[in-house]
Amino acid sequence: MRPRWKGKGAEAKALADPMSEIVSQLQSSLLQSNACALLSGCSVLLAVETEQTELLTRACFDNFVKNDVDLWLYMKLKKEKFPDFYKAYSHLRMKNWVLRPGLQYDVDFVAYRHHPSMVHSEYVVIVLSEEGDAGRLRVWSDFHCTIRLCGSVAKTLLMLNVDKNGHGAISPSCLERYSVEECTITRWSPEQSRNDQKTSENGVN
Known part of the structure; x- marks a missing residue:
């Protein structure tokens, strides 16, 4: 034909x-x-x-894509909360940390403070925003399950709360006005606490 x-x-x-x-x-x-x-x-x-x-x-x-604004709009179209995730990502990159996707642990990122070829990731990272994150860490049992998972894989839960401080997400320049609050959450172990106390007492004696 x-x-x-x-x-x-x-x-x-x-x-x-x-x-x-x-x-x-x-x-x-x-x-x-x-x-x-x-x-x-x-x-x-x-x-x-x-x-x-x-x-x-x-x-x-x-x-x-012609410029950074076009790219910004494109990424927002693909992922509604891209501004929050990018701010969180850049916040940790400013510390020279390496970030990779955290799908394996049902989190947003895993973070390395050293080169990934030398160490396992030390943190699992969850990004929260002021708009709220429906379905994520809503109740204590959600925290408990996530913290247990972190303990089983020898990682620390790092939560990043992104605050837009009243600014929108019209262009990339808005990111400069955002702030990020860090919060690390670990599981308390009575046995480990006793061991630490004994070590401290032996050191004093």
Whole structure:
């Protein structure tokens, strides 16, 4: 079956600039530039140069993000609480901590104070916002289960409460006005407490 061309001249244009050639040029350009991309759900965020932007547009690979505001709006569209999560993420990155997704432990992040190749993650991180987080840590049993999990994998629960201080989330500049409050929660162990007390007494004697 022959293609059903849309409009006069469409066939000539397609044959003069075939899709296979465009994709080949794009692949070659991306390889040469060592391009990196961020996977976001079913979408890929790719940082490209002018030539690659043109090739992507010609190849019909979605729309390109023009600036940081466009990227901000795109991420908010993908994840409603992206501003809170990004503020929490950047807060810990400012400490030079390494963060990775915490899906394995049903939390937002796991955090490393040293290189992940050298140590296991020390913290499981939960991000809370002033809008409330329905279904998360609503009752004491939720805390208890999470803390027990942390104890079983030798990690500390770190809760980050993001306060917008009355500011919205219109643009990335709003992040500068947000504040983050840290709270670490650990499980109290009577046996460990007794051992610590004995060690302290022996040290005094």
